[in-house]
Amino acid sequence: MIEQLKTFVQVADSGSFSKAAEKLFISSTAVMKQMNLLEKQAGVPLFIRTNHGVSLTKAGTAFIKDAEHMLQYFQESLIRMHQSAQANRHIVRVGTSMLNPCKVLIDLWNGISDLYPQFGINIVHFEDDAHTLPTTYRMIGQSLDIIAGPFLTDNLKDYYRVLELGSYRVCFAVSRQHKLASRKTLCVEDLYGERLAVVNGGNSAVIHDIRDFLKMKHPQIRIKDVPRLYDLDVFNRCEESNTVMLTLEAWADIHPSLVTIPSDLDFTVPYGLIYPLHPSKEVGQFLEIIKEMQGNVLPKVE
Template sequence: MIEQLKTFVQVVESGSFSKAAEKLFISSTAVMKQMNLLEKQAGIPLFIRTNHGVSLTKAGTAFIKDAKYMLQYFQESLIRMHHSAQANRHIVRVGTSMLNPCKVLIDLWNEIGDLYPQFGINIVHFQDDAHTLPTTYRMIGQSLDLIAGPFLTDNLKDYYHMLELGSYRVCFAVSRQHRLASRKTLSIKDLYGERLAVVNGGNSAVIHDIRDFLKIKHPQIQIKDIPRLYDLEVFNRCEESNTVMLTLEAWADIHPSLVTIPSDLDFAVPYGLIYPLHPSEEVGQFIEIIKEMQGNALPKVE
């Protein structure tokens, strides 16, 4: 009915079916069918049709004001509905950075977000700095609702919930000038005689296992322990010193002068959401939606 009213008003303002069709980007036949149906529903002619165009009957003249009013009221009603929906919409603030990309969450939410219009996502960027990152984590539950990224800091488990969504393969990164830069994949033995930077400031069990495995099984590789968190400075130093770096597939585009190459290491680092032990009711509901989507059998948020 609304489309018929819009067409009716346009026909009156244009003076003909064909001109109205041009303005509405539909065919003249479609305009005539809509007006015939409107007249049938009204039970009375609304137009006087001539070879020079159309004009209104007395009934049509009486109806045009009401038609415009109904269209205006409909538009105002839509605005009120949207305002009401926005007022009840919960915005989830998701922290993201180059090393903690939230794309996995956004891709997941884009699949199901239309089913939950009461939720929206606000992306909040932060810097990958080993000195300031602990402060960033403390923002979770305050200016951030959650962070999406790899779980490389096991120390957080005592302070935050960690919802696993998947895992990243472990890779090696080398300078574009390195002798191994042209390889499509790297085996452990390819690194014999090389220095390998292993970052583990976050006390990650996975990184510990990789380090111990390499030291015990492959002593021909010189392990360079870096007792700090992953940040952009680590990437810079490895590129400048021509040191091979233990990295993740998700970080392939972090540094333009480094090449990330898949490895034959049978290790993977989990990634997912880091959120407060006691999230707000709205954030808790958001997390439960993600859990249901993932089929994750973790305990429900209290």
């Protein structure tokens, strides 16, 4: 009915079915069908049709003002409805960076967001800096509600809750000028004689296990321990020094001058969501929805 009223007002203003069709971006046939149906519903003719166009009958002239008022009321009602919905909408603030991309969460949420219109997501960017990242994590529960990314700091659970969503394969990254850069995959033996940067400022048990495995089983690789958190400066330094770097498949496009190559290492690093020990009721409800998708149930938020 609303579309019919819009078309009726446009035809009345244009004085022509074809001109109204052009302005409404529909066919003249569609306009005539709508107006024929409107007249049938009204029970009286609304237009005088001539070879030169159309004009309103007395009934049509009496109806045009009411039609305009109904359309205006409808638009105002839509505005009030959206304002009411926004007032009751809960915004979840999700942190994102190059090394902690929120895409994995956004992809999950986009698949079901229509079912939960009461929730919205606000993306908050932060920098990957080994010196300031600990401060960024302290923002969780304050200016951020959730950070998505790999779990490379084992003491996270002492300060935050984590929701595991999957795992990333461990890979090797080399400069595009490196002799191994053209390889599709890399075996550990391919790194014999190479320097391998192992970054573990987060004291990750998985990274410790990889390092110990390589030192014990493959001493031909020169391990370069990097006791800091991963950040873009680490990628830059490895590229500049032509050092192979232990990395993750999720970071394949981080540095344009590095090539990320799958490895035969049988290790993976878990990834997921990091959120406060005591999330707000709304954030807790949002996380319950995500966890239900994973087949688990979060503790109820009181």
